[in-house]
Structures are given as C-alpha cells and as structure tokens.
Amino acid sequence: MRFVLTLIILASLISCSHNSSLDNVPSSYFGMVTSEFNGDVAMETTAFVEQFWRVAGNTGFNQTVYRIVEKLETAGFVEESRAKEEDILTYRIEKRPMKSPTWEPVDAKLRIMGEEIPLLEYKTNRNMIYQYASSTPKEGVTAEVVYVESIEDLDVLNVKGKIVYANINPYRLYKKAIIEGGALGLITYNNPDYLQPEKNVTSIQFRGIPYDENNPVWGIALSYSAKERLEKALAKGKVTVNAFVKTNIYPSEELTVVANVKGGELQKESLVFSAHIQEPGANDNATGVGTQLEMALITATLIKNEKLDFKRTLTFLWGDEIISTRRYIEEKEKRTSDINWGISLDMVGENTDITGGTFLIEKMPDPSAIWTRGNDKHSEWGGRPLKLDEMKPHYLNDFIINVFEDQGKRANWEVQTNPFEGGSDHIPFLDADLPGILLWHFTDQFYHTDNDRIDKVSKKTMTNVGIAALVSAYTLLNSDASTSDWMRQGIVEAAKERLTTEFELSKTAIIDGATKESQIEILNAWSDWYVKAIGTTKDMTSDPDIDIEIKKSQGDIQVFTDDLLKKM
Template sequence: MDKKNYLLLPILLLFLSCKNEKAAPVLNSSNYLDILNEEFSGNLAYETTSFVEKYWRVVGNTGFNKSVYKIAEELEKAGFVKEDSATGSDILTYRIEKRPLKNPTWESVNASVKIVGEDIPLLQHSTNRNMIALNSYSTPKEGVTAEVVYIKDLKKLKDLDIKGKIVFVETDPRRIFKQAIVKSGALGLITYSNPSYLQPQKNSTSIQFRTIPLNEEVKSWAIAMSYKAKEELKAALLKGKVSLNVHIETNIYLSEELTIVADIKGNKYPKERLVFSAHIQEPGANDNATGVGVALEMATLTAKFIKNKRFIPNRTLTFLWGDEIISTNRYVKEDSIRAKDIKWGISLDMVGEDTQKTGGTFLIEKMPDPSAIWTRGNDKHTEWGGRKMKLEEMTPHYLNDFLIDKFKEQGKRANWVVNTNPFEGGSDHVPFLKRNIPSVLFWHFTDQFYHTDNDRIDKVSKATLKNVGVASLASAYTLLNGNDATAKSILENIETAGISRLKEEEKQSEIALQMGDSLSTQISIISAWKDWYIDSSKTTFDMVKDSRSHQQYIKETSKKIDSLSSTIINKLSKIQMN
C-alpha cells in the first residue's frame, strides 16, 4: 500500500463512521415524550434525593445550606454560569440569594429518653430523628431527670402543680407550650399526636415531627413520641410514679437564608416564563428531597439539550429551590415587572414515592375549580383536607386540563397511576395563585410516612422520579414553545374535558335529586362548571398571535359547552317535575 494512502485510511474510516452515526433527534411537540423517556434516567434525581434526605433541613441550617451548594455544583457541571459573571449570550445562568435570618436557625444533634430504672431507652435519636421538637434547646450535658405527669384533660392543666416536672400529653406541644412551660414552669414536654392516616399501630416507631415556639428566655424543650413509646410510657405509669432521664443536644444559631434560582433563557420571549418551585426544608426523603432532585435533573437535562442544539425554548424556564412558600412568595412579590410575565407556576412536592410502600397515588392538585366547592363523584379530597371554597375564588384556566392530559399520556406509556384532587393548598403553588398566576401542585397522598422519621430513601422510587420528571418537562416544553397551533390543541382538549365533566355532573345531579337535594343546587353546579370551561377557553389567548381566527374557535367551543349545559339543566328540571 502507498504510504500516503496508508496515512489517509484512519481519516477515511473516521469520516465514514461519523457519516453513518445517526444524529440525535431535535425535540419538538411530536416527540417530547419519546425522547424524554429515553434520556431522563432518574439517576441524578435519585442521587440528589439520597444526598438531601440525610439532613434534617431547616432554612439556614447545615443540611439546608449543603443542599443548596450541592444543587449549585450540579448546575455548574451542566453548564450553568453564575448570574453575576454571565454575559448577554449566556442562556444558562443561576444565582444564590443570601439574606440574614431574623430568627436563629435550628438543627438536631442527639437525644435519648430513658425511664429511670430501665436499661433500654424509650427513644433515641439514632433511630428516631424526629423525636426532638423543632426549636428545642439542649439539656445540660448530663441530661435532666424529673417526674413525668400524664395529663388527659387539658382544661385542668392551668390548675395543676407541674413546676419542675415533665408534662406528658396526647396533643401537639404547641397547644400547651405557653401554659405548661412559660406560665406553669414545667421542665419540658413529652407528647404524642400522630394522626390516624399514618397508621401508627402498624408503623409503631414513626414520629411525625413537631415544633414549639422559640423561647430564648425559658430555653425549654419538647419530645415527640412514637406510638410504641407512648404505649410503653402509659404502661409504666399504670404501675406508679415514673421519672424520665432526658438528654437533648441541639444547635441554635444565627445564620442566613439561601435561595437558589436557575434560569434557562427563552429565545423569542425571554420575559415570559414558567417557574418550577421545589422547597428544600423538611426532614424527609419524599418530603421534599424528591422535589429537589427531580427539579435538578429537569434543569440539567434541559441544559444538555440546549448545548447540543436539540431544543431551543422560546420562553424562559426557571427553577427555584428554597424555603417552602416563603421563597416562592418572595419571588413573585419582590419584582412586580417579573411577576407580571410569569405565565405558569408549578410546585414539585413529594414527587418520588414508592406507592407500594407509602400508599396513596400521584396527584395533580388542581387550581381552584368547582370541585373545591362541590366535591362529589370521582373528585375526592385527600386526608390532608381542604376547606369548601366560594365561586368568587375560582380561577378558570386551561392549565388544569392541559397538565392532566399530558400526565395521563405518560401514565399510559409507563403503566403509572395519575389522579387529581381538588385544591387544598399548603405548598408552593399557593403564592403563585395569590398573585393570579396559574399554578398547580404535583404530589402524592396519602403517605403513611408523611412528616415522619420513616420517610427515608427506601420509600423513594426512581421510576416515579422519572415519570414525574418526564411528564413535567414534556408539559413545560409544550408551553414554553406554545403558539397558535398549541392554543388550538389545548382549546380542543378543554372542549373534550368540559363536555366530559358536564356529562359526569349530570349523572351526579340525577343521583342528588333522587336523594332529595334541591334542583337549584344542581343548576348552580352545572352552571358553575359551564362558566369554568367557557372562561378557561378564553385563557388560551396567552399563546396566540392570530387572535381573529382563535376568537372564532373559542366562540365555537363556548357555544357547544353552553348548549350542553342548557340541555342538562332542562333535563334535570323535567326529572324534578316528575
């Protein structure tokens, strides 16, 4: 072989190899779920969850701050640059906001509770890390020993001599802290108040975390008990006087509040944005290390697509990690110009559960719709519960049904159960809604380990983390690059969902009339759902450029929904007359 040709051979082989290698497909609305199911592994989400769940996280404490810097480290690996050193051409940026805390932060270190005369501890921190109530102070190094007094009737508390004693009650310690500790001089509290949905007799070692007021004058403490410990203590008290030796070690110190915000800048409409919020604080794995982990893999995978020129978002995608509700509330309030352009907000909270272990199901908590007023049929509140709302509190928007449709599609692909619940509140979707920003919550309930020290990494499913991440990103990408065609597609979905809902409410109203409920109530319900869907159809204008043709589509949808509503009301009126 000629030497020149011999040297050219490797170059030729490399060229042929590159030519034959199939280029990675560009993402578009027709293949989002296909590609995301291939490339969202769930590995980073799970690894991050495992890192974060090791810590009992309160804003400003060691575990919270380590979690923030772990997120920052992974973002930088993915190509995000610090906002203060970014140039105008940088699409991927992040910042860590720092603010001094008004009140000291808190962290648990160690604890044990022993019945005097017994060798085995009643409780110990190594196996029950929720046993120390948040804001408890340390005891002396040698601990404290005092008689325990069981009080069944809390009304008698103010009349009892409990000074220097340990008060045992079956209620939340916050209810009695002021009377027992501040006014009556009790040494400390030992309490039990696990709700029934935790199945305490089955999960007998679970302790749901509790909080007491931070009181720098009395510097007292409270211990929360498991069902097992509570029963053991009650059994001991039946035999006579009981004293407890309590040792507590905590850290209470001044610190700063950290919030981390990552932006993926939109190409056409950078001011318009979708925000995913995942709170860091809480002591558990599912609550809410999973939200932190899923959001991080969503951000880093999107960065990969952008760097490889496989996805270009038209609108900005933002990820927010911080203190639940507080950080999100600040984000939507501190900059009124930015808040005006937040088009959608989504809360990722308890999104990685192994439901075979925890119970319940994955849920999309809807924006306030009529099911939060009239909860019937397949609509059910969770054990967390929600108040009955009013018509003026309704927030008609396409986001509910759009997300339900996207998540159900992923559910079919992955044999994954997706359900909904009426609005209940209590997480990072609330600040968005209070600022009239469409927002929902992704979560799981019932969870028999909710807020307990048995909410550990073994209750987390990588498959669930992946399903939530895939469906969330597919939904986000669709909205970020939404246009006239997207708006029309969503409008068609609203029409289908509206007709289905009205037919279901017709069935429920017929049942209600048979049970003696009033016709006027049924008319109110049907009318409320009609108004909800007609008003929701109008919100699809937010992605439309050709408003004239879309206006006609909305008129057609509204006419169909209004006509069906009138037909149902006439039918119900005839049933009532007969």
C-alpha cells in the same frame, strides 16, 4: 377530567385551522425527554439531601443548596454576575439575613429511670426532638412525669419542676405548661391515624414549638411504641425519666437557588418550577429537589446539543417552602420575565407499594373544591369547601392532567387528581392570581415521620414525574396558535365530559332529595369555569383571530350546557 380527543383527531383539527406542524404539542417532546431521563441524578440527589434534617439556614439546607449549584455549574449554568449576554443557562444564589436563628438537631435520649433500654434515641428516631427545641443540660433533666389529659387540666394541676406528658400538639401546650406552669419540659404523642401508628410503631411525625431566646424550651415527641411503654409505666405509679436533648440554634442566612434557561423572542414570559428544600424527609421533599435538578440538567444538555430551544424562559427555583416562591413572585425587580405558569414538585418520588396512596395532581380551584362528589375525592390532607368567587379557571388543569395521563399510559403508572387543598409552593402563584398547580403524593403512611427514608423512594416514580413535567413545560414554553387550538379543542371535550358526569350525578341527587335549583347551580358553575378556562388560551398566541375562535368554543360549551339543563 381528561382530554378525550386522541392526538390523531387533534392533529386534523389543528391542521385545518392553521396548517402548521405539530412540533409544539406534547407528543413531539416525549421521545426527546424519555431518552434522557433515567432518574439517576434524581435518586443520587435524594439520597444526599435526605441524610439532613433541613431548616432554612442550617447545615443540611445549605449543603443542599451548594450541591445543587455544583451540579448546575457542571451542566453549563453560569453564575449571573459572570454571565455574558449570549449565555442561555444562568443561575444565582439569593442570600438574605434571617430574622430568627436557624436550628438543627444533634442528639437526644429519653429513658425511664430504673429501665436499661431507652424509650427513644436520636440515632434511631431523629424526629424525637421538637423543631426549635433548646438543649437540656449535658446530664439531661431528671424529673417526675405528669400526665395531662387536656390543656384545661393545667389550671388545677401543679406541674412546676416536673415534665408534662400529653397526647396534645406541643404548640398548643408549651405556653400553658412551660411559661405559665413552670414545667421543665414536654413529652407528647399525637400521630394521626393515617400514619397507621399501631403498625408503624417506631414512626414519629415531627413536631415543633416557637423559638423564644428568653424562654428556652425543650421537648420530645414519642413513637407509638414509646408511648405505650411510658403509659404502661405510668399505670403502675410514679415515673421519673431522664431526658437529654442537644440542638444547635444560631444566626444564619437564608439561601435560594434560581436557575434560568433564557427564552428567545418571548423571553419576558416564563414558566417556573419550584421545589422546597426544608423538611426532614426523603420523599418530603428531597425527591422534589432531586427530580427538579435532573430536569434542569437534562434541559441544559438538550439546549447545549441544539436539540431544543425555547421561545419563553424556564426557571427552576429551590428554597424554603412557600416563603422563597412567594418572594420570587413578589420581587419583580429581580426577575427578567413575567410568570405565565407555576408548577410545584412536592413529594414526587414515592414507592406507593410501600407508602400507600398514589401520585396526585392537585388541581387549581375548580367546582370540585366546592362540591366534591363522584370520582373527586379529597386526600387525608383535606381541604375546606371553597366558594364560587375563589375559583381559578384555567387550561392548566386539564393540560397537565392530559400530559401526565399520557405518561401514565406509556409507563403503566397510576395518575390521579384531587380537588384543591393548599399547603405547598403552588399557593403563592394562586395568591398572585397566576396559574399554579401541585404535583405530589398522598396518603403516605410515613408522611413527616422519621421513617420517611430513602427506602421509601422510587426512582421509577421520579422518572415518570420528571418526564411528564418537562414535556408539559416544553409544550407551554413553545406554545403558539396551534397549541392554543389544540388546547381549546381538548378543553371543550373535557368540559362536555365533566358536564355529562355532573348531570348524571345531579339526576341522582334530585332523586335522593336535593332541589333542582341546587343542581342547576352546580352545572352552571362547571360550565362557567370551563367557559372562562377557554378564554385563558389567549395567552399562547397573538393571532388576531383567536378571540373569534375562543368565542366559538365558549359557545359550544354553553349550548351543550343549555341542552343538559333542559333535561334536568
């Protein structure tokens, strides 16, 4: 989907209805942002953050928080408790006790007794330790390895005093093997096919186990090459290994950074960017942290140099994925503004020539998440088919796509979309019935693996994402009746394009045996989604004539739909 009207056509449409300038449409911000955003801060920050295995409350997470704060202060953000009424740029660190302790890996080694070269070492495979694994004794644990093909095998196998090896996720395995079976520890392998494990033989996708202070458990995840060596040894007979794991588990506090750029006459309305800190990788999600930080610093520079001001408030949020964003949304008493829009930055810096996949805009739930066909495709992350009552009609989908495709044309950068799938910081916005969208990449052959390092990151990609994200934000924050007109006209054209595409797909589906009724349902679903999306443009303006204009646009879509249905 995309807006098919050019800005020249849109300019004439808007000038006819409001006779106002186009200072608030996206084109007016591209030059301003592009001249400032070079990706240096994003790349430097990513390099700093990715050196740590980050879990809320641990050393790497907290050092990232204080690095962000240091940069914010240098750019002119003032800590809220010290801020004066006239301060536009403010920030705070929210601190909360954690119900469970934090965790961080320190060292590990796995070796087959009698073999000189270790199977794995932490210094080259930092994902080998299960998240929330406990430490072994200093000398490690030496025991026989027992291969378990399925969890049901544990009903008959005696694994007490031994180490269980299985190609099963440890979350499903640990209770039966350790708590009930008396095994000393776990070794697992289960890298999914999209990681191309036979090519990326040293990659380990991180795994975790529940923390239970009364039943400490250690475990090690294998790379493909380590798995092959272990299975080759097991094929010859009895195998004994020595497994050494060292981790730190300790009480801590959870930190969240909230930075605000105060708006003007509509400062009680806001747009929120969120980027989560936790995860062990570079692309996931040090790039989101770094890109968002450069976005905040550029915004501060433009504000201080009086090149930019906002009618509405802009918020930047860094914290624990989903948890911090949900809490920020729910704790209304700590916010000075209501939330109009939410945008999540997650895995936004990939060098796609290396990682694979492409940059993606994950759309708010629309009918492509029910009927995924034509050019709509789910990523390997996947998503369950939604229902009609789960749709989230809103102009944000087509608006963000339009701006990012514009940047794609300017920078020769590929921009794609995927139907709604979930799993990141856009979820809390949607759960609160707020418009929320995800910026990300997939497929990534190094996703959640210890090969997701700085060499897989692209400064150019972070620059493209950062520019388009800021242009989108600035446009929305200063939106008014003219922007509403611009948006509405573009959505009508996007609706007609989508309906035409779906009509052609439905004609083919009927030829292939689908019922006419089923295809009419799809066409009506898309029409209804866009009619309701048109209605959401009302939030940009208090123009008393907006309802009349909205009904005209909605009627245009309905007439277009009816004409297609007659041809069905």
